[in-house]
Amino acid sequence: MNQKLLKLENLLRFHTICRQLHSLSQRRLLAWWKHGFSPAYPLWPEQLCAWPWQTDMLVGAALCQHRLFVTKKEKRPLRSQLSPLKPKRDVEVWVGMTVEELARAMAKDIDYIYEALLNTAIDIDSLEVNSHLDEVWIKEVIKKAGMKLRWSKLKQEKVRENKDAVRRPQADPALLTPRFPVVTIMGHVDHGKTTLLDKLRKTQVAAMEVGGITQHIGAFLVSLPSGEKITFLDTPGHAAFSAMRARGAQVTDIVVLVVAADDGVMKQTVESIQHAQEAQVPIVLAINKCDKTDADPEKVKKELLAYDVVCEDYGGDVQAVHVSALTGDNLTALAEATIALSEMLELKADPTGPVEGTVIESFTDKGRGPVTTAIIQRGTLRKGSILVAGKCWAKVRLMFDENGKTLNEAYPSMPVGIIGWRDLPSAGDEILEVESEPRAREVVDWRKTEQKEEKGKDDLKIMEEQRKKHQEAHRQAREKYGSVHWRRRSYIKYLERKEQRPLKPKEKAGKDSNVLPIIIKGDVDGSVEAILNLLDTYDASHECELELVHFGLGDISENDVNFAETFNGVIYGFNVDAGKAIQQTAAQKGVKIKLHKIIYHLIEDLQEELSSRLPHRLEEYPIGEACILATFSVTEGKRKVPVAGCRVQKGQLEKQKKFKLIRNGQVIWKGSLTSLKHHKDDVLVIKTGMDCGLILDEEKVEFKVGDEVVCYEENEIPAKTSWDPGF
Numbered sequence: 001m002n003q004k005l006l007k008l009e010n011l012l013r014f015h016t017i018c019r020q021l022h023s024l025s026q027r028r029l030l031a032w033w034k035h036g037f038s039p040a041y042p043l044w045p046e047q048l049c050a051w052p053w054q055t056d057m058l059v060g061a062a063l064c065q066h067r068l069f070v071t072k073k074e075k076r077p078l079r080s081q082l083s084p085l086k087p088k089r090d091v092e093v094w095v096g097m098t099v100e101e102l103a104r105a106m107a108k109d110i111d112y113i114y115e116a117l118l119n120t121a122i123d124i125d126s127l128e129v130n131s132h133l134d135e136v137w138i139k140e141v142i143k144k145a146g147m148k149l150r151w152s153k154l155k156q157e158k159v160r161e162n163k164d165a166v167r168r169p170q171a172d173p174a175l176l177t178p179r180f181p182v183v184t185i186m187g188h189v190d191h192g193k194t195t196l197l198d199k200l201r202k203t204q205v206a207a208m209e210v211g212g213i214t215q216h217i218g219a220f221l222v223s224l225p226s227g228e229k230i231t232f233l234d235t236p237g238h239a240a241f242s243a244m245r246a247r248g249a250q251v252t253d254i255v256v257l258v259v260a261a262d263d264g265v266m267k268q269t270v271e272s273i274q275h276a277q278e279a280q281v282p283i284v285l286a287i288n289k290c291d292k293t294d295a296d297p298e299k300v301k302k303e304l305l306a307y308d309v310v311c312e313d314y315g316g317d318v319q320a321v322h323v324s325a326l327t328g329d330n331l332t333a334l335a336e337a338t339i340a341l342s343e344m345l346e347l348k349a350d351p352t353g354p355v356e357g358t359v360i361e362s363f364t365d366k367g368r369g370p371v372t373t374a375i376i377q378r379g380t381l382r383k384g385s386i387l388v389a390g391k392c393w394a395k396v397r398l399m400f401d402e403n404g405k406t407l408n409e410a411y412p413s414m415p416v417g418i419i420g421w422r423d424l425p426s427a428g429d430e431i432l433e434v435e436s437e438p439r440a441r442e443v444v445d446w447r448k449t450e451q452k453e454e455k456g457k458d459d460l461k462i463m464e465e466q467r468k469k470h471q472e473a474h475r476q477a478r479e480k481y482g483s484v485h486w487r488r489r490s491y492i493k494y495l496e497r498k499e500q501r502p503l504k505p506k507e508k509a510g511k512d513s514n515v516l517p518i519i520i521k522g523d524v525d526g527s528v529e530a531i532l533n534l535l536d537t538y539d540a541s542h543e544c545e546l547e548l549v550h551f552g553l554g555d556i557s558e559n560d561v562n563f564a565e566t567f568n569g570v571i572y573g574f575n576v577d578a579g580k581a582i583q584q585t586a587a588q589k590g591v592k593i594k595l596h597k598i599i600y601h602l603i604e605d606l607q608e609e610l611s612s613r614l615p616h617r618l619e620e621y622p623i624g625e626a627c628i629l630a631t632f633s634v635t636e637g638k639r640k641v642p643v644a645g646c647r648v649q650k651g652q653l654e655k656q657k658k659f660k661l662i663r664n665g666q667v668i669w670k671g672s673l674t675s676l677k678h679h680k681d682d683v684l685v686i687k688t689g690m691d692c693g694l695i696l697d698e699e700k701v702e703f704k705v706g707d708e709v710v711c712y713e714e715n716e717i718p719a720k721t722s723w724d725p726g727f
């Protein structure tokens with residue numbers, strides 16, 4: 001009878017715990033049950049491990065549970081292994097669906113999915129209801145269920161209609177008209193690129209007789225006396241190249257390679273050559289600083305041979321112009337050489353139809369908002385055109401050139417400042433004209449969604465990597481700690497520490513001990529994880545040891561209180577409750593339950609609790625100071641007792657308080673007085689300015705004239721933990 005009652009009681013307690021344990025534990029229980037209740041089974045529910053029950057009691061309880069399942073089984077087959085599923089139901093699935101979604105799609109409960117994934121390589125413990133499943137696991141579950149898999153429309157939706165705007169196919173040669181070249185200036189540091197660009201720009205300003213301030217728009221147009229034009233990109237050559245090539249755009253037709261005649265080929269000269277060669281952009285060589293006495297243009301040409309840059313003098317096709325950016329010498333010749341090369345390249349573009357171009361530079365102007373400089377490559381840009389670039393779009397409100405002059409139209413190869421962007425596109429972004437604002441929005445939305453999906457895929461990859469890492473750590477922990485199925489870093493840390501210094505219930509963790517055993521309960525996995533992560537910042541160097549004896553999800557239970565009582569610990573609950581009965585039990589057992597709804601309040605509370613376990617600090621408060629003016633001794637029986645003749649200089653000396661003797665700034669004695677006299681009278685207090693004679697409780701101490709006597713009292717100051725989790 002007693003046996004039966006015990007089992008019944010066990011069953012009830014077991015049920016209560018199971019109900020608290022969330023679906024995860026029921027799943028584990030089932031798995032455990034199917035493995036013959038072996039305590040060695042790795043999925044032993046951690047909450048039950050923490051339960052201070054004996055294993056056989058647990059088995060007893062579980063056996064009852066087992067019978068219950070068996071009875072239920074007769075009415076309703078629960079598991080695939082027990083009753084084969086009726087085959088070939090179609091299940092609509094998609095990659096990355098969650099455990100919950102798969103269960104719903106299969107019309108099964110969540111446990112079913114977990115069960116199907118048991119004994120597979122997946123780490124079932126790290127698998128939450130909302131974890132995403134890989135294709136391989138989805139297939140595994142469906143296969144085990146004997147169902148048929150059908151990839152969902154949702155998956156097909158992923159290959160949704162491409163709403164992006166793209167460049168048009170190559171233009172009909174009949175539509176092509178000559179265009180002027182777009183040139184980038186590149187070269188080694190200090191070889192004169194900026195000076196050359198400035199000179200070219202100033203020549204242009206002077207030539208146009210505009211005067212005043214030139215507008216920096218990242219590119220400018222130079223008109224030669226012959227009427228020819230060249231667009232120079234006014235951005236650091238490397239940056240322009242990298243940005244544009246990274247986005248697959250190629251706006252430069254010619255590279256002007258600047259090499260200082262006095263310095264020769266240097267590291268960045270070589271890099272510039274490589275950039276040009278990789279992009280198959282021809283080079284015009286500007287041998288600069290030819291005004292300098294030590295200039296040696298021939299040496300430069302020879303050095304360049306090593307990099308496949310063969311000048312015309314050496315039988316190659318690279319034009320070399322000796323210039324001086326400083327004096328402006330030969331800059332026209334350089335421009336003409338560039339034009340000659342562009343003519344050979346037969347640069348042409350289609351000025352009709354929707355615009356295509358590239359963003360050279362973009363910035364936000366205080367008054368005008370986002371501004372871009374673009375090079376038009378196809379079509380003709382006009383006010384009111386609708387453009388998209390990257391994930392931004394614009395209705396062109398205003399166009400201007402490098403001199404700030406408003407433009408009505410911009411043709412291929414023209415640099416143009418554009419105002420009217422809703423957001424700021426990036427340098428190198430491709431500009432495409434679309435037919436309407438709704439279409440521009442559609443393109444931008446499509447691109448944003450694409451980006452999100454890409455990011456989602458990346459996140460999934462990261463999650464998968466983390467899962468694998470977690471799985472490995474988990475496997476190692478399991479190997480190390482056997483059937484105990486802890487998966488928390490903090491707990492493993494705790495176990496490791498425990499190996500070094502086992503915490504015995506009630507033995508070390510007395511109320512005044514400097515060990516604080518704690519139990520953490522939280523509402524959801526995430527919050528418990530967050531608290532455990534903060535606890536991880538607490539290391540052994542702190543004065544009070546923090547022992548995490550148990551943690552878990554759900555309201556505070558009797559089991560937690562038992563634990564806390566056993567270890568003399570404190571229960572911390574985050575966003576959970578403790579029923580009245582539990583609180584009463586805890587009060588009876590002297591167990592503190594601390595409930596919080598804000599993590600940092602919980603941590604502050606923990607800091608206070610830790611501080612309360614630290615020994616108090618003693619702080620000294622001086623009451624008076626005296627100086628020894630004479631030393632003598634009195635005879636007490638056969639002993640000669642040293643006496644210090646002092647004058648009080650500050651405060652007062654109180655016989656009952658503590659005293660210290662200081663010599664040359666060093667404390668040489670601390671203790672009490674056995675005698676304090678004023679003349680021949682014993683007194684309790686001597687005030688400032690008065691003389692006195694005093695005898696210490698340690699007769700061996702010798703006084704010296706000039707020593708300092710300090711009377712003080714000691715106060716206990718509560719200590720504060722130095723632990724700061726840093727939030």
Ligand SMILES: Nc1nc2c(ncn2[C@@H]2O[C@H](COP(=O)(O)OP(=O)(O)OP(=O)(O)O)[C@@H](O)[C@H]2O)c(=O)[nH]1
Binds near residue numbers: 187188289291327
């Ligand atoms: N004598 C002489 N000095 C020049 C000439 N060109 C540039 N310099 C000087 O060389 C120095 C560097 O010129 P920059 O134009 O700043 O050179 P850079 O290649 O743009 O340099 P980074 O911007 O640092 O890459 C400056 O002191 C210029 O005055 C030139 O033709 N002759």
